[in-house]
Amino acid sequence: MFYYGGMTPDLASAGNAEARQAALATLGGQTRELIDAVVLTDVPEDEITAVTAELAALTGRLRTLQRTAPQSFEAGPDGVPRHPGNAVIGSANPHALPLIVESTPERTVRAELAFRPSHEGPPGWVHGGVSAMILDHLLGHAAAVAGSPGMTGTLSVRYRRPVPYGEPLLATAEHTRSEGRKTWVEGRIALPDGTVLVEATGLFITPSGWGRSGPE
């Protein structure tokens, strides 16, 4: 199992920590619903103003105590890497889908996903930067699964067809080769029938000082 630094398991507090993570994930999910509701709302202006005031009050409650340090990747109870605040996989991050990445026995990675209305770029379709962000993360995960965790050096994206939101899609990626600290990875987002919508190649660099599990 690989994971990036993170908490050393503390059995005494593990239950509380898991309950807190679950609560944060629920908050993240509710906020995703809120974001889509904001993007799509057609309520009258006075209702918009009233809701805005309530949201300002809720924002103030969450602001009363804020963490100041970044979170680390950590292994969850199931051994799967997680990073609650991450923009792609973070259960507690409303910006994240969140993407749930699975590793295959062949050391490739896959994720079933569906974009949301809040990911819109061209009217009716997903923003190209959002697709690139998903592929960046998935390719990085594939590099890590192959034993070469790293930071993105370059990412090349080819947009073959517009990407719909609100429909099931499949993202996959695999390591192609490594030379020293450099690792090349390929991936794509496709329709369930295999039609490729977006494909990417990436070069990931393992910074000197990182081990096969990431930063040390």
Ligand SMILES: CCCCCCCCCC(=O)SCCNC(=O)CCNC(=O)[C@H](O)C(C)(C)COP(=O)(O)OP(=O)(O)OC[C@H]1O[C@@H](n2cnc3c(N)ncnc32)[C@H](O)[C@@H]1OP(=O)(O)O
């Ligand atoms: C399970 C967990 C899954 C996690 C997935 C996470 C995926 C998330 C991916 C990201 O979003 S990472 C964030 C975006 N990327 C960055 O912020 C990277 C910023 N850049 C850096 O930190 C450094 O520039 C970098 C680590 C990429 C390289 O720094 P180094 O000091 O290690 O590189 P160095 O100068 O020693 O060069 C080593 C080799 O890599 C090459 N190289 C370095 N940077 C490169 C680059 N950007 N593009 C192409 N090649 C590059 C360089 O030419 C050289 O090649 P040679 O060995 O052949 O001479």
